[in-house]
Amino acid sequence: MLSVSILYELRVTIITIIIISIIFLKTVVEHNYEKFFLIQSLKKLSIVSIITLLLQSFWLLPFLLAKGTSSSVVELANRSIFYSFVRLHNALTIHHPFWTSQKPVAFVHNSIPIIYSLIPILIISTLILYNQKKLTNKAHSWVSVWIIISLIGILLTKQNHAPFAGLYEFLYEHLPGFSLYRESTKFFLFTLLGYSALIVIGYDYWSKMISSRAKFKNFLLILVSVIYLVIPLTNIIPIFNGDFETMFTPRIKSNDYSLIEKKLNEDQFFYRTLWVPKDSRWTPDNNLHPKVSLTNVVNEDWSKYLDDPFSDTLFSKISNMMSKESLFESLIKGGSIKYVFVPIQDTANDDDFFIHYGGDEVHEIRNWYIKKLKEMKFLKEIDLGLEDVVAFENTSFSNYLDISNNIVNLDSRIISIPN
Structure with missing residues (x-):
């Protein structure tokens, strides 16, 4: 899968590898740096890495022999930064600025539906539980990892907007390989994965807490489930009522x-x-x-x-x-x-x-x-x-x-x- 991902989109693959590395480091810490676990994990990672490199050798070898001077790669890595339409509230609500809930409209900063404000609220509720140590030990130990991954995504996705407006440009100019990311929307992947885990952890706590209380248990479970499902349900409603455009709308060739x-x-x-x-x-x-x-x-x-x-x-x-x-x-x-x-x-x-x-x-x-x-x-x-x-x-x-x-x-x- 990793090899296929590289063929399709190298930049997303790099982000995926970084996320996997963070999760791997956390797992190593969880096992108290156990030697046997570390050796076995590194063996598996080495096998995957070798297979991936061999499958990609058809373009890696010519690139390395050319000492990284391939014109197409150099051109890709030396493009100027593209102006970002992604602001902080887009990054927090993981809402692409070009999306209108019906179709993408490029180079226009579209308004964010108010319902998307629920996303950071759900994340904050998980953080409150984390701060009050109400989560299970296993969930509690992983929350910090998902917070870090989410924050990386938010800081990078907002690109040149406050806070830390100059961070993206600094990384673009000084961090090797970062110049491949002319614009920041690919970093939504960090936030999406981090938010997904945090939302699941929060929902798991609330559902278990409600289940332990007999009074209005069923009603409260349904209510919490609706709150957590309202955003994905809102996204798919346009598909069924016919408002969703692009590939869902038939086109007639003149x-x-x-x-x-x-x-x-x-x-x-x-x-x-x-x-x-x-x-x-x-x-x-x-x-x-x-x-x-x-x-x-x-x-x-x-x-x-x-x-x-x-x-x-x-x-x-x-x-x-x-x-x-x-x-x-x-x-x-x-x-x-x-x-x-x-x-x-x-x-x-x-x-x-x-x-x-x-x-x-x-x-x-x-x-x-x-x-x-x-x-x-x-x-x-x-x-x-x-x-x-x-x-x-x-x-x-x-x-x-x-x-x-x-x-x-x-x-x-x-x-x-x-x-």
């Missing part, structure tokens, strides 16, 4: 994207398609006709051609690029882009991304993009039988030509050339 895919399949020579401002979830994409998102190339490969490549907003970069027709034409021609498309602003199918790329600055932002493209002389609006997607053809497009030592690729026909 026929426009099917027509575009049919057109691309008919062309048997290489070219790219450019999607302005970005590609839709339905955008056709294949090796012969790969899709290109304007937001991606403007933010990466084409950024060096901008007047202000370090502009604060992506929309300002796009606007800057589209205001330079000759440069825009050269980049599109050099990128072997034959067609330029403006996708549908599809709010009904949760495929409206225009708000993130100028929608909060320009009224009817999609029409703004269409107008800008229509003003460019090298682009010709074409009729592909589409209802909503707007299509343009690059009139300066020329077929792909590539020369190497042994072959010439001309008009997609590979001709062998003898040495």
